Amino acid sequence: MRWALGFDIGGTKIEASQISSTGELGRTLRFPVPESTDATVDMIVSMAMDLRRDVQVEGIGFGIPGSLDHLGVLRNAPNSPQIEGIKLGDMLSTRLSGPLYFENDANCLALAEHKFGVAKGFSYVVGVILGTGIGTGVILGDRLFRGAHGWAPEPGHLPLNVQGRICKCGLKGCVEAYLSGPSILARYHECGGGRHVTTTQTLFEVTQDKVAESVLSETRALYTRFLGMLVSVFDPQAIVLGGGLSEQPLFQSVECHEIVANTFGTKETPRVFAAELGAESGKFGAAACVFGRH
Known part of the structure; x- marks a missing residue:
C-alpha cells in the first residue's frame, strides 16, 4: 500500500496523519502551535x-x-505569525528527506475532495471555502490550476461592486468584502443593525429583524452571483463548498438553476456538494499532492 504524510498547519494547532493512496487514515498526531518559529519547525x-x-x-x-x-517564503498567513515570512520549505527540506509539497488550504480542499471525497470521478472541480475569508481551489482536467505564476485562482478578490465596500486587501467591492463572515456582520452594523448581534452566527439566527433580513437577502443574491461567476470562468462539473459558513441554510438553499441564471449562455448545470472531508481536507489535500505530484 502507498502512503504519504499529510500535515494541516493551522493558526492554533498542527495536525498530521498517515494517509494511504486509497484514503485510509493511519496514525494521527495533533499539537498546539508553539510560540516561536524555531519551536514550530x-x-x-x-x-x-x-x-x-x-x-x-x-x-x-x-x-x-x-x-x-x-x-519559498510563506506569504499571506496573518494567523500564523510563527512561520509567516520565513523560508519554510528550505527550513524543512534540510531536516526531512524525501519530496515535500506545500499547498494552501483552498487548494487542499479541492484536491482532497477530487481524490478522496465527494468530487471523486469529476475532472473539473471548483472548491470554495466560506469562512473568515473566501478561498477557492480549482481542478481543471484532473490537474490543480495555479496560473502562470503559481498564485491563482483568487476569485474572492474579484469585484462584485467596483464602488463597494473596501476589502481588507485594499480593493473595492471584492467578493470577500461581502461574503466572508466578518464582512456580513460588518454590513449588518453599517446598515443600522442592533449592537446585540455580535457574531455572524447570531446574525443568522435573529428573527423579526428587518435589517438582518435585508442584509441576508442581499448576501444570498451576491453569493448566487459569485457561484455564477465561477461557472462562467471555469465551467466545472462540480462545485464543493467547505468552511464554517457553508453549513448555513442561507448558502445551502441556493439551487443549481439559480446559479446558471447568473451565467452567460451555459445550459450545463454543475453539481453542488457540501464538502465530505470537512476539517480533514487540509491533511487529505496535502497527501493528494504527494500521490498526484501536483
Whole structure:
C-alpha cells in the first residue's frame, strides 16, 4: 500500500496523519502551535519523524495557511505569525528527506475532495471555502490550476461592486468584502443593525429583524452571483463548498438553476456538494499532492 504524510498547519494547532493512496487514515498526531518559529519547525520535524517510523512514505504534504512565493517564503498567513515570512520549505527540506509539497488550504480542499471525497470521478472541480475569508481551489482536467505564476485562482478578490465596500486587501467591492463572515456582520452594523448581534452566527439566527433580513437577502443574491461567476470562468462539473459558513441554510438553499441564471449562455448545470472531508481536507489535500505530484 502507498502512503504519504499529510500535515494541516493551522493558526492554533498542527495536525498530521498517515494517509494511504486509497484514503485510509493511519496514525494521527495533533499539537498546539508553539510560540516561536524555531519551536514550530522543530515540532513539525518531530511529528514527521515519528509518523515515518512505522510506514514507508512517498513524500510529505503540507496544507498551509497562505502560499509560498517563488523564493519559498510563506506569504499571506496573518494567523500564523510563527512561520509567516520565513523560508519554510528550505527550513524543512534540510531536516526531512524525501519530496515535500506545500499547498494552501483552498487548494487542499479541492484536491482532497477530487481524490478522496465527494468530487471523486469529476475532472473539473471548483472548491470554495466560506469562512473568515473566501478561498477557492480549482481542478481543471484532473490537474490543480495555479496560473502562470503559481498564485491563482483568487476569485474572492474579484469585484462584485467596483464602488463597494473596501476589502481588507485594499480593493473595492471584492467578493470577500461581502461574503466572508466578518464582512456580513460588518454590513449588518453599517446598515443600522442592533449592537446585540455580535457574531455572524447570531446574525443568522435573529428573527423579526428587518435589517438582518435585508442584509441576508442581499448576501444570498451576491453569493448566487459569485457561484455564477465561477461557472462562467471555469465551467466545472462540480462545485464543493467547505468552511464554517457553508453549513448555513442561507448558502445551502441556493439551487443549481439559480446559479446558471447568473451565467452567460451555459445550459450545463454543475453539481453542488457540501464538502465530505470537512476539517480533514487540509491533511487529505496535502497527501493528494504527494500521490498526484501536483
